[in-house]
Amino acid sequence: MNTAPNLPPEIMCLITHHLSRQDLVQIVRINKSWFSTCTPLLWRSIQILHPSRRLLFLSEPAQKAFLRHSRHVRSLQTRFFRPLRIFLEATDLCLDTIDILNNNLHSDVIDPCMSADSEALLIALLKKSPHLRTLRIKRSPKVSLPLLKTIATVLPRLQFLSLFCPQGMPWVSPASMKAFLEACSPEMEQLSAWVIVEDDQEEQMDATMWELKDKDDDSSGNSSDNSDNTDNSESSGSGNCTISSRDDSDGGSNHSSQDTPQSSHPALRMLCLSGYFFDHEEDVVVSFLRGCKNLQLIESPDEYRDDKCWITDNFRIRAAIEEATGLTLRRLTILPTGEGPDPNESEITDEDVSQLILDGQSKRSSGRREVWHTLHLEGNPLLGSLTADAILQTCTSGLVWLNVTGCQGIRGHHIQTILTTAVHLRNLDAGCRGDSEATDSRLDVSQILQSNTPWVCRSLRRLNVQICGFARPDLLRTGDLDCAIYKAALKESREVQQQIYRQIASLKYLEELCLGDGGLFPEDFVDVDELSAAMAGATSDVVWEPRMYALKYGNGHQTTCLELTLDSGLDILGALTELRVIDITRMKHRLGVDEMEWMEDHWPNLRTIKGLFSRSPRCPYAAIPSQDDRKRREDLVDWVAMCRPPWSGMDEDEIERYREKRSFHVCEGYESDSSI
Structure with a gap:
């Protein structure tokens, strides 16, 4: 079997430009022809x-x-x-x-x-x-x-x-x-x-x-x-x-x-x-x-x-x-x-x-x-x-x-x-x-x-600008929801989100992206952790109706917003290398550890994430977070408290509180490079 067909150099170049860096690392080992074609691409950017x-x-x-x-x-x-x-x-x-x-x-x-x-x-x-x-x-x-x-x-x-x-x-x-x-x-x-x-x-x-x-x-x-x-x-x-x-x-x-x-x-x-x-x-x-x-x-x-x-x-x-x-x-x-x-x-x-x-x-x-x-x-x-x-x-x-x-x-x-x-x-x-x-x-x-x-x-x-109107089936999951219907709705929602990600990604000079609602809200607020803990101990499920919630509490938490996960297409925004500030205040995002590590690699200028650990209004129509979402958030809190990225929005008191609560070591921080 011929594993390396003799392709014209122009065709090989077109193929290699659509491959990831990991794929190129594997391809250079095929033969000398692929090595000579892919090596310049591997070393083009450091x-x-x-x-x-x-x-x-x-x-x-x-x-x-x-x-x-x-x-x-x-x-x-x-x-x-x-x-x-x-x-x-x-x-x-x-x-x-x-x-x-x-x-x-x-x-x-x-x-x-x-x-x-x-x-x-x-x-x-x-x-x-x-x-x-x-x-x-x-x-x-x-x-x-x-x-x-x-x-x-x-x-x-x-x-x-x-x-x-x-x-x-x-x-x-x-x-x-x-x-x-x-x-x-x-x-x-x-x-x-x-x-x-x-x-x-x-x-x-x-x-x-x-x-x-x-x-x-x-x-x-x-x-x-x-x-x-x-x-x-x-x-x-x-x-x-x-x-x-x-x-x-x-x-x-x-x-x-x-x-x-x-x-x-x-x-x-x-x-x-x-x-x-x-x-x-x-x-x-x-x-x-x-x-x-x-x-x-x-x-x-x-x-x-x-x-x-x-x-x-x-x-x-x-x-x-x-x-x-x-x-x-x-x-x-x-x-x-x-x-x-x-x-x-x-x-x-x-x-x-x-x-x-x-x-x-x-x-x-x-x-x-x-x-x-x-x-x-x-x-x-x-x-x-x-x-x-x-x-x-x-x-x-x-x-x-x-x-x-x-x-x-x-x-x-x-x-x-x-x-x-x-x-x-x-x-x-x-x-x-x-x-x-x-x-x-x-x-x-x-x-x-x-x-x-x-x-x-x-x-x-x-x-x-606030972008709304997305269907978010991931927030409306219930035990009796048909699995096939849920997966189809989730796929359709994420396809729509990817189209919006592509529009945002076309703004390659973007330094500040504010999608959240940072305005004043009249209701009393409570930390998300406290709200989640109260819900976890609830004896009966609370039905969440987004329209009823919106009518009673104004903007509140955005529920029809971008999911902001890699599964939904967040990686499309990798072109925004100049991004310094992202505001997601009061958005029902699902950012987790994978997304944080991706941001470190693809948004090197990132300085601030506003609303990563936002506060929720105390209200009777709040959704009960799923077990998956609760675990996702706990892992995110652990990662932030350990790695301490300066853009997370957590101050020293919050970090110390989580350290005592979870009893783990915190990274020593970034090595100084002040000399050279």
Whole structure:
């Protein structure tokens, strides 16, 4: 029997790209032909995310194997710096992706900074990788200048760059940051950086130290610009409504002629800066922005300034964006009901907001189009279908930040249409607030399936929406339920869930996924363990009717939500490698140990799971958990208390309580890698 048919190389490649890593390990042993085909795939990506994997990689046999096959390695993802030494020994290395993650696994303290030795290793590896296309560094250097200079000068083909993390934002002088932006790769498509720009005499440097283009001609222009550093933004509206727009004065045109762009970045489509630029925003980014002729999406990810995006606050920055893109960015902020400056003022109506949004996107005399960059409408229950229709007419391009949480009249089908039309959206907050009147703002699964349209906001960073309407036969099991009927219903439910998982998985830049209900709930709450224990001792079964429960207790615990198990298709979300926060508060999920271990392997940036051990309302219509679910939860509690992942949501007191209760040892935690 011929176990290895002679297939054309093209067919073999198609086959191998659909196989798992475990399958490839077996196939390479068949013969030389399969070995030569599968070996490059096995070595294409190296992940060193766990202490055990690091020890294995640092072993002598693994190092020899790596040096033999280093020519195949294209991607490195690691939490540790010591393995970089072996990469430096490879003579034929050709990396196109480097991802340096935080050391946040099994650790109570996340160290966002790297030591001087670690930075030196990283800089050496970057100098050895001139063909690098993707670079993500979630650890911050003590002094950022050497690393920034290396990135700007030795990586001419870089396309995707993400620097540092909010916890370890380095300080950068205005001159250094400006030189870095203007010198970075002209092929750059996406740039994201967390930095603090402020004057620091010790870090000030002359631009010629970058060994870049001569900038002497620009130095005099910049000094004159500083004397005219004014913000001509104006606010219009009354009461709790604020609109930010550009003032068409002659003062801005003079700056336009003086700030000639020092370099061109025609490929840059997405710019995401932390906004911690203070008074240096203009000096750092204005001339850079004028060289970004194809910029489509610009934002500041600072959570504390979400209602005052720095992009739209500064006149000269807006002017530079307008000059480069032909668009004028605007922001509309409507304070929640009752929080306006005048408590006696009449509430703003659905018609008023609708007209404001429609009027804000109009043709101007100069021919440039005004677009909404930010719509912050949270907490206004009177906003409804007219506002939703206005958003749908104006959100197809330009809209980056949309918050309609608590706007009860904006329904689930409106949210679905926004997800399928707003191509530049980065933040969508459309969650409920725990009150029964807001249930219609949930996104029903039938609305997603009937639309049969993919979500186009592929750059979405934060998604806060409740998806409901799933059949959950796993929650309605009874002893007299026919086994065949139950299995058929469970299979159908999970097929539907997998379709929704695929929609979510298409948002590959997602960092925060909020599917739960974090709003206030009026009932008394009790720990799930106490509730389960009481039910276990009950003498008679309690019949659970979901509709009756929903009518009496409002949102309560979501029962028609995603199951969030590997059996239901959770592994489809493995593409969300940037995910940091997942909120499943008051969802009837069935997360267990297998799912937790899968998350460790596939969501390396995960920082927080909200609602993993949520609290349930004390009510007579609660379901009695099955024996399988009760055992699943006990195993999960044991695993969390033993492994102590920082994203579990359990604090030290809870862990100690479970340790005493179950009498087992707790892992010592994550081994420190602060040196290298």
